[in-house]
Amino acid sequence: xxxxxxxxxxxxxxxxxxxxxxxxxxxxxxxxxxxxxxxxxxxxxxxxxxxxxxxxxxxxxxxxxxxxxxxxxxxxxxxxxxxxxxxxxxxxxxxxxxxxxxxxxxxxxxxxxxxxxxxxxxxxxxxxxxxxxxxxxxxxxxxxxxxxxxxxxxxxxxxxxxxxxxxxxxxxxxxxxxxxxxxxxxxxxxxxxxxxxxxxxxxxxxxxxxxxxxxxxxxxxxxxxxxxxxxxxxxxxxxxxxxxxxxxxxxxxxxxxxxxxxxxxxxxxxxxxxxxxxxxxxxxxxxxxxx
Amino acid sequence: xxxxxxxxxxxxxxxxxxxxxxxxxxxxxxxxxxxxxxxxxxxxxxxxxxxxxxxxxxxxxxxxxxxxxxxxxxxxxxxxxxxxxxxxxxxxxxxxxxxxxxxxxxxxxxxxxxxxxxxxxxxxxxxxxxxxxxxxxxxxxxxxxxxxxxxxxxxxxxxxxxxxxxxxxxxxxxx
Numbered sequence: 315x316x317x318x319x320x321x322x323x324x325x326x327x328x329x330x331x332x333x334x335x336x337x338x339x340x341x342x343x344x345x346x347x348x349x350x351x352x353x354x355x356x357x358x359x360x361x362x363x364x365x366x367x368x369x370x371x372x373x374x375x376x377x378x379x380x381x382x383x384x385x386x387x388x389x390x391x392x393x394x395x396x397x398x399x400x401x402x403x404x405x406x407x408x409x410x411x412x413x414x415x416x417x418x419x420x421x422x423x424x425x426x427x428x429x430x431x432x433x434x435x436x437x438x439x440x441x442x443x444x445x446x447x448x449x450x451x452x453x454x455x456x457x458x459x460x461x462x463x464x465x466x467x468x469x470x471x472x473x474x475x476x477x478x479x480x481x482x483x484x485x486x487x488x489x490x491x492x493x494x495x496x497x498x499x500x501x502x503x504x505x506x507x508x509x510x511x512x513x514x515x516x517x518x519x520x521x522x523x524x525x526x527x528x529x530x531x532x533x534x535x536x537x538x539x540x541x542x543x544x545x546x547x548x549x550x551x552x553x554x555x556x557x558x559x560x561x562x563x564x565x566x567x568x569x570x571x572x573x574x575x576x577x578x579x580x581x582x583x584x585x586x587x588x589x590x591x592x593x594x595x596x597x598x599x600x601x602x603x604x605x
Numbered sequence: 606x607x608x609x610x611x612x613x614x615x616x617x618x619x620x621x622x623x624x625x626x627x628x629x630x631x632x633x634x635x636x637x638x639x640x641x642x643x644x645x646x647x648x649x650x651x652x653x654x655x656x657x658x659x660x661x662x663x664x665x666x667x668x669x670x671x672x673x674x675x676x677x678x679x680x681x682x683x684x685x686x687x688x689x690x691x692x693x694x695x696x697x698x699x700x701x702x703x704x705x706x707x708x709x710x711x712x713x714x715x716x717x718x719x720x721x722x723x724x725x726x727x728x729x730x731x732x733x734x735x736x737x738x739x740x741x742x743x744x745x746x747x748x749x750x751x752x753x754x755x756x757x758x759x760x761x762x763x764x765x766x767x768x769x770x771x772x773x774x775x776x777x778x779x780x
Contacts, residue, residue, distance in 0.1 A: 329612050337616045344624040352631030410619065417627030 331442040332381050334402040335449075338409050338432070339381060343374050345413050346425055368588060369522050370459075373452050373529035380445040380452075380532065396442045405435060426460030429453045448532040455528040463521035472498070474517050475510045478557075485555065486562035493565055502565035514575075516557040520550045523591050530595035536602075545598040552590055556583070648674045648687070662686065683757035 409428065416424035435441070436450030443449070467474060475498040483495035494501045498510045524546055528538065560583055564571045573579045648658055662673030673688040 327608055329608060333609060333612060337612075340616065340620055341623070344620045345627050348624040348627040349631050352628040410623065414623040414626065417623060417630055420630045 328397040331396050331398045331402050334398040334406050335441075335443050336378070336381050338406055339374070339377050341409055341413055342425065342429065342432070345417065346370070346374075348417070349425060369526040369529070369591070370456070372533070373456055373525055376529040376533040377449050377452050380449055380535070381443070399442060401439070401441055405432075405441070423461050426457045426462075429460065430457035433457055445535065448535060448537060451538060452529050452532050455525045459521045459525045463518065467515070467517050474515055478515055478517075478554075479510050479561075481554070482558040482561040485558040486565075489562075491562045491565070493562065500561065500565060504565065504567055506565045506567065506571065508561070508565060508571070510561075514557075514561070516554050519553055519557070519587060523549050523553055523587065526588070526591040527595050527598075530592060531599060534599060536599050539602075541602055542598060545594050549591065549594045552594075553587065556586065556590075659684070662688065681757065681760035683760050685754065685756040685760070687754050 409432065412428055413424070416428075430453075433450045433453030433456075436446045436453060438450075439446070476495075479498055479500050480495045483493045483500060486493055492503050500508045500510065502508075527542070527546060527549060531538070531542075560574055560579070564574045574583075652658055657677040658674050659677050660675045661671035662675060663671050673686055676685040676687070
């Protein structure tokens with residue numbers, strides 16, 4: 315393919331770097347969708363439209379926004395519309411080949427692993443796109459959420475579950491809902507006995523919240539700094555309190571359990587989480603701007 | 606502009622093809638991993654043939670769904686058992702129970718896989734070998750769906766259209 319620059323400044327006759335990187339973004343996005351929708355279990359298909367996956371949608375939207383929107387600075391703009399170099403096409407080719415080959419071979423966790431490498435590449439390379447560090451942050455957060463966080467949870471699962479049950483029991487005791495923690499089980503005065511399993515744990519929600527926090531800030535071109543740590547810790551504490559409350563009300567009676575575990579209560583919890591993540595992100599941006 | 610258009614058209618085609626591969630492969634893998642609905646459909650079909658479900662057979666591993674159903678047969682005194690599981694889950698007591706039943710009773714073994722029709726196996730030696738291989742790991746059969754039906758020697762074979770069971774399940778999967 316011959317690529318020509320037009321010195322008259324008329325119609326551009328080359329492929330710009332950001333179009334190549336948008337191609338990488340599209341490949342990763344569509345492969346993530348295909349992996350999700352390829353699941354036979356219907357609840358996984360449906361969950362794509364629910365709270366947790368809304369955060370992943372926000373992260374991909376952030377990267378798209380960073381690649382397509384025009385910063386105010388004219389020099390940046392010119393930089394962004396620069397002709398794609400050999401390095402851009404090489405990284406595109408590597409991503410396309412890896413994703414296709416791993417999908418044919420049926421390798422699991424290949425998308426998060428690739429996102430990790432991609433994030434590291436954007437973070438450290440000299441590729442010709444603006445905001446590459448922010449894009450790197452979002453891809454790294456996606457990789458952490460999709461692979462490292464589940465791995466950490468599997469390794470320390472028993473500790474997390476037992477710790478969370480005891481914490482839920484203690485916190486609910488403070489507001490008058492008496493429960494007894496026994497290992498990963500929670501017994502209430504009503505006779506309800508709940509067993510905490512992986513899906514009920516707040517751990518995955520915390521990693522998802524961190525992803526949402528980073529993505530939302532990246533959307534407004536706010537990079538991360540050490541002050542963000544305070545907001546992330548605050549966010550995690552709020553989520554732990556929310557989940558402890560949810561577990562507590564589940565123990566009141568069987569109808570309460572059905573409502574908060576399987577019914578509309580799940581949607582309320584998901585919406586509350588998204589609002590909390592967005593609020594904390596906005597708060598971090600406005601407070602840091604002021605200071 | 607023309608070059609950009611060619612770029613996006615070729616990219617779109619490539620994305621659709623490669624993501625289509627992923628969809629198909631992931632679908633096949635997760636269909637193989639599917640455990641519960643096939644057991645439920647078998648259970649319902651057996652109830653239709655006047656077998657009375659009396660209990661589930663629990664997995665040895667905690668927090669996993671049951672791997673089988675016990676039935677009281679209408680045709681004789683005895684318990685008919687239906688196991689639906691991966692080979693790799695057949696561990697410990699369940700494996701031994703199953704092998705004992707193979708020796709003392711009658712059984713059918715059905716092998717379900719995503720890309721070919723079910724096959725009926727009735728050779729005891731073959732089943733024992735397969736179970737050993739499955740538990741040993743590294744066997745291809747370990748990822749496939751299996752159904753074992755065992756019943757006492759003096760009982761008649763349950764009349765079930767097993768072929769239609771696979772077909773129904775496959776249609777359900779496609780929806």
